[in-house]
Amino acid sequence: MNARTNESWLEDLRTPGPVRDAALDDLHAIVSKGLPYALSRWLSPDDPLFTPLVEEVSQETLLRVLDQLDTFEGRSMFTTWVHKIAIRIALTELRRKRWQDSSLDELVDNEENPAPERLMADPQAGPETSTERADMLTRIRRILDEELTEKQRQALVLLGLQDLPMEEAARIMKTNRNALYKLLHDARLRLKRRLAAEDLNAQEVLSAFESR
Numbered sequence: 001m002n003a004r005t006n007e008s009w010l011e012d013l014r015t016p017g018p019v020r021d022a023a024l025d026d027l028h029a030i031v032s033k034g035l036p037y038a039l040s041r042w043l044s045p046d047d048p049l050f051t052p053l054v055e056e057v058s059q060e061t062l063l064r065v066l067d068q069l070d071t072f073e074g075r076s077m078f079t080t081w082v083h084k085i086a087i088r089i090a091l092t093e094l095r096r097k098r099w100q101d102s103s104l105d106e107l108v109d110n111e112e113n114p115a116p117e118r119l120m121a122d123p124q125a126g127p128e129t130s131t132e133r134a135d136m137l138t139r140i141r142r143i144l145d146e147e148l149t150e151k152q153r154q155a156l157v158l159l160g161l162q163d164l165p166m167e168e169a170a171r172i173m174k175t176n177r178n179a180l181y182k183l184l185h186d187a188r189l190r191l192k193r194r195l196a197a198e199d200l201n202a203q204e205v206l207s208a209f210e211s212r
Contacts, residue, residue, distance in 0.1 A: 004023075004026075006072075006074050006077065009027075009079075010069060010072065013027075013065070016182075020178070021178040024177075024178045024181055025178065027062060027065065027079075027082065028059075028062060031058045031061050031082060032058045034086075035058060035086050036050075036054055038083070038086075038087050039054060039057075039087075039094075042090075042091065042094060043094060053093060056093065057090045057093060059159075059166050059181075060089050060093075061082065061085055061086040061089055063181060063184055063185055063188065064089065065082055066185045067185065067188060139198075143195070144191075146194075147190045148191070151173065151183060152186065152190075155169065155173065155180060155183050155184055155187065156187060158172060158173070159180075159184070
């Protein structure tokens with residue numbers, strides 16, 4: 001793995017094709033190697049969550065880095081900046097997994113289910129909250145249908161809902177891991193732009209499904 005300067009990391013990750021693929025592979029290796037040591041301060045390597053969490057965070061880190069390339073100010077080594085992103089994601093995911101009382105499947109039954117009843121299973125949710133959740137779900141489905149390609153939606157379902165490893169999702173979609181990273185990156189950008197156009201942000205979407 002050739003050492004890169006901050007500038008070469010940015011240039012390679014912004015260059016479509018084999019150059020970016022190679023940079024993503026190298027960055028994935030760097031994150032996957034360094035993350036276990038940092039994560040072991042909060043989670044035992046013997047915990048069943050440990051290895052899947054390392055891979056999940058490594059994948060999410062690459063997507064986050066692609067999204068935030070323009071925010072890198074060069075005040076540290078690029079890889080140091082990336083490791084900080086990875087640790088923040090790891091801690092967020094660790095808190096989420098420890099507080100999660102039910103699987104994501106209980107929140108969203110599946111992609112094909114047209115009814116929002118599963119989203120309103122919270123016994124503490126009043127009529128106003130339930131209506132808001134149903135309206136938000138309908139709105140989100142409309143945005144997904146209008147903004148994303150079939151492959152982008154499939155990638156989000158496989159990785160976000162079914163929680164498949166990146167390699168398995170790539171195999172099912174008959175593509176490679178780096179092409180899948182790019183697919184997800186483009187999907188996230190399109191969703192961000194659409195949410196902004198409709199005066200929504202991710203926190204508003206998530207808050208609609210929290211207990212009131």
